[in-house]
Amino acid sequence: xxxxxxxxxxxxxxxxxxxxxxxxxxxxxxxxxxxxxxxxxxxxxxxxxxxxxxxxxxxxxxxxxxxxxxxxxxxxxxxxxxxxxxxxxxxxxxxxxxxxxxxxxxxxxxxxxxxxxxxxxxxxxxxxxxxxxxxxxxxxxxxxxxxxxxxxxxxxxxxxxxxxxxxxxxxxxxxxxxxxxxxxxxxxxxxxxxxxxxxxxxxxxxxxxxx
Amino acid sequence: xxxxxxxxxxxxxxxxxxxxxxxxxxxxxxxxxxxxxxxxxxxxxxxxxxxxxxxxxxxxxxxxxxxxxxxxxxxxxxxxxxxxxxxxxxxxxxxxxxxxxxxxxxxxxxxxxxxxxxxxxxxxxxxxxxxxxxxxxxxxxxxxxxxxxxxxxxxxxxxxxxxxxxxxxxxxxxxxxxxxxxxxxxxxxxxxxxxxxxxxxxxxxxxxxxxxxxxxxxxxxxxxxxxxxxxxxxxxxxxxxxxxxxxxxxxxx
Numbered sequence: 001x002x003x004x005x006x007x008x009x010x011x012x013x014x015x016x017x018x019x020x021x022x023x024x025x026x027x028x029x030x031x032x033x034x035x036x037x038x039x040x041x042x043x044x045x046x047x048x049x050x051x052x053x054x055x056x057x058x059x060x061x062x063x064x065x066x067x068x069x070x071x072x073x074x075x076x077x078x079x080x081x082x083x084x085x086x087x088x089x090x091x092x093x094x095x096x097x098x099x100x101x102x103x104x105x106x107x108x109x110x111x112x113x114x115x116x117x118x119x120x121x122x123x124x125x126x127x128x129x130x131x132x133x134x135x136x137x138x139x140x141x142x143x144x145x146x147x148x149x150x151x152x153x154x155x156x157x158x159x160x161x162x163x164x165x166x167x168x169x170x171x172x173x174x175x176x177x178x179x180x181x182x183x184x185x186x187x188x189x190x191x192x193x194x195x196x197x198x199x200x201x202x203x204x205x206x207x208x209x210x211x
Numbered sequence: 212x213x214x215x216x217x218x219x220x221x222x223x224x225x226x227x228x229x230x231x232x233x234x235x236x237x238x239x240x241x242x243x244x245x246x247x248x249x250x251x252x253x254x255x256x257x258x259x260x261x262x263x264x265x266x267x268x269x270x271x272x273x274x275x276x277x278x279x280x281x282x283x284x285x286x287x288x289x290x291x292x293x294x295x296x297x298x299x300x301x302x303x304x305x306x307x308x309x310x311x312x313x314x315x316x317x318x319x320x321x322x323x324x325x326x327x328x329x330x331x332x333x334x335x336x337x338x339x340x341x342x343x344x345x346x347x348x349x350x351x352x353x354x355x356x357x358x359x360x361x362x363x364x365x366x367x368x369x370x371x372x373x374x375x376x377x378x379x380x381x382x383x384x385x386x387x388x389x390x391x392x393x394x395x396x397x398x399x400x401x402x403x404x405x406x407x408x409x410x411x412x413x414x415x416x417x418x419x420x421x422x423x424x425x426x427x428x429x430x431x432x433x434x435x436x437x438x439x440x441x442x443x444x445x446x447x448x449x450x451x452x453x454x455x456x457x458x459x460x461x462x463x464x
Contacts, residue, residue, distance in 0.1 A: 111308055118299065118303070
């Protein structure tokens with residue numbers, strides 16, 4: 001039993017690595033994508049729109065397979081499956097985050113930009129001190145949803161052979177002829193998401209001081 | 212007397228429709244100019260061009276002797292960005308919808324630009340903010356957030372926010388249009404006090420009695436042109452143009 005739990009903890013570490021690496025790259029990248037989606041340059045807008053449509057319009061599981069196997073079929077080159085997994089998650093989640101950012105940015109009244117301009121704030125000061133704090137407050141609930149989904153989506157990494165929590169549980173399950181490990185994994189996911197959702201609730205509360 | 216704003220032959224179109232046609236006026240230091248006219252007559256657009264929220268198509272504008280843009284071959288040519296910034300800081304703008312920063316306290320709404328733009332230190336900025344809040348009669352609101360204030364209080368904060376940067380000219384874009392009559396009176400009182408202190412101001416407003424009472428000069432805009440202009444007693448009391456008469460009469464009912 002301890003052996004099983006140790007294995008599952010190892011799987012959890014891999015799941016958490018996928019989770020954090022995805023967030024670290026896709027949270028800022030999503031912003032770049034959102035900017036591309038909102039730019040006045042038509043060709044860039046068109047390309048980012050197509051990219052977002054593909055990412056949202058096809059299963060993540062398929063994207064994982066594509067990212068891992070496409071280089072092999074195209075160039076005969078194979079690479080690390082964990083790297084492939086991170087790339088697939090990052091490009092997928094950047095698209096979703098981009099749409100969340102865009103909705104947040106577009107919800108800010110243009111009077112905020114105008115007041116900032118007339119007061120002499122630079123563009124970057126306006127963005128970081130006036131616009132961004134308001135955007136964060138607006139998008140936090142949607143962001144929370146997405147991050148919770150990410151915790152559960154890490155289970156898809158097994159498709160390309162990454163030994164994350166769910167795969168470990170499944171393997172153990174077939175070894176001991178019991179579904180118990182899978183349910184234990186369920187508890188693990190639940191605990192992780194409970195923490196995530198508590199953090200977001202705390203964040204929303206912290207920003208609840210104004211309307 | 213010094214000319215604070217000199218606007219010559221301004222014109223501006225939005226997607227082919229000319230909203231401002233060849234408008235000129237000057238605003239002298241210490242005077243109050245009121246701009247009246249029906250909605251869509253170009254009043255707000257003119258203020259927005261002066262405060263660089265919109266770009267002029269043609270014309271020449273100087274503020275306190277500095278050129279913001281000038282007409283070259285039928286086109287407005289703007290000065291360099293750092294000059295434009297310096298000119299922008301000579302003017303404050305009070306919006307119809309206040310546009311306070313909701314995530315900042317009343318005090319920080321007023322200190323933020325002082326610190327970030329004028330590089331004043333915290334104590335100096337806060338002292339300035341508190342004295343302006345006191346002047347506006349709302350020093351007890353310093354720690355509150357905009358959503359906790361009435362519309363009239365919010366507008367007073369936004370006037371304080373503009374004044375905190377010590378502008379040479381204060382521009383008002385329908386400052387009371389979002390307020391009910393009682394709160395409107397609060398704001399008009401503040402503007403009247405500023406006029407008594409010889410603050411140079413241009414006010415776009417629908418408050419005819421107020422405009423007549425406080426301004427040194429009045430402009431009636433209609434359809435993108437100055438249809439009539441002159442001393443307020445003349446313009447409001449004895450308008451020469453039929454459309455001015457009609458417009459002013461429409462407020463008497």
